[in-house]
Amino acid sequence: MQFISLRVILKRIKAVFYLLKDKTVPMRKKALVIFGIVYLFLPVDLIPPIIFPFGFLDDLVLWIYILWTLKDELDSYWMGEKSEDLSGKFSGKTMVEGVEYDVEEDDKE
Numbered sequence: 001m002q003f004i005s006l007r008v009i010l011k012r013i014k015a016v017f018y019l020l021k022d023k024t025v026p027m028r029k030k031a032l033v034i035f036g037i038v039y040l041f042l043p044v045d046l047i048p049p050i051i052f053p054f055g056f057l058d059d060l061v062l063w064i065y066i067l068w069t070l071k072d073e074l075d076s077y078w079m080g081e082k083s084e085d086l087s088g089k090f091s092g093k094t095m096v097e098g099v100e101y102d103v104e105e106d107d108k109e
Helices: 006-021 027-041 057-069 071-078
Strands: none
Touching: 006 027, 006 057, 006 071, 027 057, 057 071
16 A cells, blocks of 8 residues: 655645646546535535534545545646646647648549
8 A cells, every 4th residue: 555645635635726727627527526625515414523523534534535536637736747738729720821731532442
């Protein structure tokens, strides 16, 4: 089992916000994070927060699951592997101008 430090967990939590902003991330991953945030603030929990030490256990387990599921995606944001999203900049634009080409058919009969 791999040891995960508190510093790594905190950086992954910070990377959640960048994951939500990125347009290339699938909606199911964003929905998982949003579900975790909503569940954190809902007054209804599996274990009520009145039972102090155990009341936050379900929230903690849920967020550990979310961070573990998205660990590769989140690590790409804080380790510098994720580059700038250019999908919106060049959407619908012609990338190559002034190039002429012909399409030739290959007769393989």
